[in-house]
Amino acid sequence: MGLKKKxxxxxxxxxxxxxxxxxxxxxxxxxxxxxxAVGLKLDEYTRTTQSFAVMEIVHSLLGVVPAxxxxxxxxxxxxxxxxxxxxxxxxxxxASPCYTxxxxxxxLSEVVRYGYFVLKLTGAVPFALHWLRYSAFLVLYPVGIxxxxxxxxxxxxxxxxxxxxxxxxxxxxxxxxYVPGSCILYTHMLKQRNKYLGATTPGKSAGQTR
Numbered sequence: 001m002g003l004k005k006k007x008x009x010x011x012x013x014x015x016x017x018x019x020x021x022x023x024x025x026x027x028x029x030x031x032x033x034x035x036x037a038v039g040l041k042l043d044e045y046t047r048t049t050q051s052f053a054v055m056e057i058v059h060s061l062l063g064v065v066p067a068x069x070x071x072x073x074x075x076x077x078x079x080x081x082x083x084x085x086x087x088x089x090x091x092x093x094x095a096s097p098c099y100t101x102x103x104x105x106x107x108l109s110e111v112v113r114y115g116y117f118v119l120k121l122t123g124a125v126p127f128a129l130h131w132l133r134y135s136a137f138l139v140l141y142p143v144g145i146x147x148x149x150x151x152x153x154x155x156x157x158x159x160x161x162x163x164x165x166x167x168x169x170x171x172x173x174x175x176x177x178y179v180p181g182s183c184i185l186y187t188h189m190l191k192q193r194n195k196y197l198g199a200t201t202p203g204k205s206a207g208q209t210r
C-alpha cells in the first residue's frame with residue numbers, strides 16, 4: 001500500500017469519525033437539553049470540523065483525488081461562510097431549528113461519504129453503503145441547503161447590519177448564488193448517481209469525489 005493511499009485512508013477515517021462524533025453529540029444534546037441547545041453547545045466543534053474540510057480543496061487542486069475543483073470549492077466555501085460568517089459573529093442564531101437541521105444534514109452526509117471512501121480504499125464497500133453514497137443526497141442536500149439559506153436569511157433580516165453596513169448585502173449576494181450553485185451541485189450528484197449506482201463492483205466503481 002502506497003503512502004498516498006495510507007494518507008487518504010487516515011484522512012477519510014479521521015473525517016468520518018469527527019462527523020460521527022458531531023452526529024452523536026447533536027442527538028445527545030437535542031435529547032437532553034432540546035434542539036435549541038444544539039447550536040449553542042456544538043458551534044465550536046462544528047466550526048473546527050468543517051474548517052478541516054479545506055483539505056478537500058487542496059486535495060483536488062493537487063490532484064490527490066479526482067474530485068472536480070469547482071464543485072468542491074463551492075461546497076466547502078458555502079459551509080465556511082455559514083460557520084465563520086454567520087454562526088460565529090451571530091451566536092444567537094445558532095439556537096434556531098435551522099442550525100440543528102443543518103448539522104444533521106451535514107453530519108449524516110459526511111459520515112456516509114467519508115465512510116464510503118475509507119471502505120472503497122480498502123476494497124470492501126457493502127452495497128448498502130454504496131447505495132447510500134449516491135442516494136442519501138436526494139434528501140440530505142435539500143435539507144442542508146434550505147437550512148443554510150434560512151440561516152442566511154435570519155442573519156440578513158436581523159443582526160448582520162451590526163457587523164457592518166455592507167454585510168447584509170454581502171449575505172444577499174451569497175444567498176442569490178445559492179440558486180445556481182445548488183443546481184450545479186445537485187446536478188453533479190445526480191450525474192454521479194446515474195454513473196455509479198448501477199455498478200456491480202461498488203468497491204472499485206468510483207474515484208473519490210464530493
